[in-house]
Amino acid sequence: MRRYLVAGNWKLNLGPAAGANLAAALQARLAGRALKGDVLVCPPYVTIPAVAAFAQGAPLLVGAQDCSDQDQGAYTGQVSAAMLKEAGCTHVIVAHSERRQYQRETDALFVAKIDRVHAAGLTAIFCYGELLAERRAGRAEDVVEAQLRGVLPRLAHADRGNLVLAYEPVWAIGTGETATPEIAQQMHRTSRAIVADLLGAETARQLRILYGGSCKAANAAELFALPDVDGGLIGGASLKVDDFAGIIDAAERVK
Ligand code: 13P
Numbered sequence: 001m002r003r004y005l006v007a008g009n010w011k012l013n014l015g016p017a018a019g020a021n022l023a024a025a026l027q028a029r030l031a032g033r034a035l036k037g038d039v040l041v042c043p044p045y046v047t048i049p050a051v052a053a054f055a056q057g058a059p060l061l062v063g064a065q066d067c068s069d070q071d072q073g074a075y076t077g078q079v080s081a082a083m084l085k086e087a088g089c090t091h092v093i094v095a096h097s098e099r100r101q102y103q104r105e106t107d108a109l110f111v112a113k114i115d116r117v118h119a120a121g122l123t124a125i126f127c128y129g130e131l132l133a134e135r136r137a138g139r140a141e142d143v144v145e146a147q148l149r150g151v152l153p154r155l156a157h158a159d160r161g162n163l164v165l166a167y168e169p170v171w172a173i174g175t176g177e178t179a180t181p182e183i184a185q186q187m188h189r190t191s192r193a194i195v196a197d198l199l200g201a202e203t204a205r206q207l208r209i210l211y212g213g214s215c216k217a218a219n220a221a222e223l224f225a226l227p228d229v230d231g232g233l234i235g236g237a238s239l240k241v242d243d244f245a246g247i248i249d250a251a252e253r254v255k
Contacts, residue, residue, distance in 0.1 A: 002230045004036065004208075004230055005040060005230060005231040006039050006232055006248050006251050007039075007040040007042065010042060010043045011098070012044060013044075014047055014239065016047050019044075019050050020053070026244065027054050027060055029248075030059050030248070031058050035059050035252065037251055040060075041060065042065050043062070043065075048062060048064060048084070049087055052089075062088050063093065064079070064089050064093065067084055067092045067094070069113045081119070090123060091123045092117045092123075092125070093124075094113045095126055095127045096127045097129060098173075101170075111151055111155060114158070114163075118158065123161070123164060126151065126164070127233070128166075128168070129187075130144060132170065135169065141187070144187060144191060145190075148194045148195065148198065152198045165191060165207060165208070165209045166209075166210040166233040167184075167210070169213050171213075172213025172214050174236060175213075178215065184223055185229065188229050209229065211229050211231075211232050215247065216237040217247050232251075
């Protein structure tokens with residue numbers, strides 16, 4: 001009932017030339033295939049136009065890794081959601097743990113950014129997840145609940161079509177350590193129950209919740225087979241066409 005989404009977060013990797021090469025290779029793998037789900041890549045801002053040119057006509061979508069909470073004006077260095085839409089984006093990642101950590105972004109800023117994403121007609125991918133110390137202290141579910149409650153009820157335009165969640169336990173990001181299927185399913189089921197409480201049962205039933213954190217071709221199938229996991233947000237393994245295509249193939253097998 002929910003289409004899977006396999007999304008690549010390229011982070012600070014691949015300029016326009018290298019990004020175009022990867023997009024061309026991906027397009028060649030995907031062209032003409034009727035996929036059961038959606039495939040998205042999120043390059044750095046400057047690489048988006050080069051990738052968008054290749055994504056046209058392929059079952060391949062382009063997104064951004066962040067956006068401004070402002071529409072326009074004197075905000076040096078920022079990029080608006082409307083500009084991203086004009087450049088070909090359909091999705092914008094908001095609240096990645098690396099922005100929480102390095103840019104010290106807060107719930108109020110996430111709300112403002114997601115509202116701008118929605119006002120531009122784009123889909124927001126809202127990231128959340130606990131730190132290792134929080135999991136060790138037995139607080140993982142409380143932390144996740146606070147992260148969801150701090151943002152979702154305050155959104156002005158959220159609906160089941162313009163929001164995707166990405167559960168990304170921080171201890172699994174870039175570490176090679178993946179959440180076990182038991183942990184992933186438990187956290188996703190808990191997340192969906194919180195969404196039902198905040199946004200209603202029907203939205204919770206239709207909302208896609210992605211898993212992120214050292215997801216790769218070798219473990220994607222067992223994660224994507226879980227009932228509350230609707231695909232993945234992929235970092236390192238989205239940078240090589242064979243690795244990323246292997247993850248898409250896993251989604252096609254088990255979804
Ligand atoms: P890795 O897949 O490299 O662990 O990164 C996950 C991530 O942060 C995706 O947003």
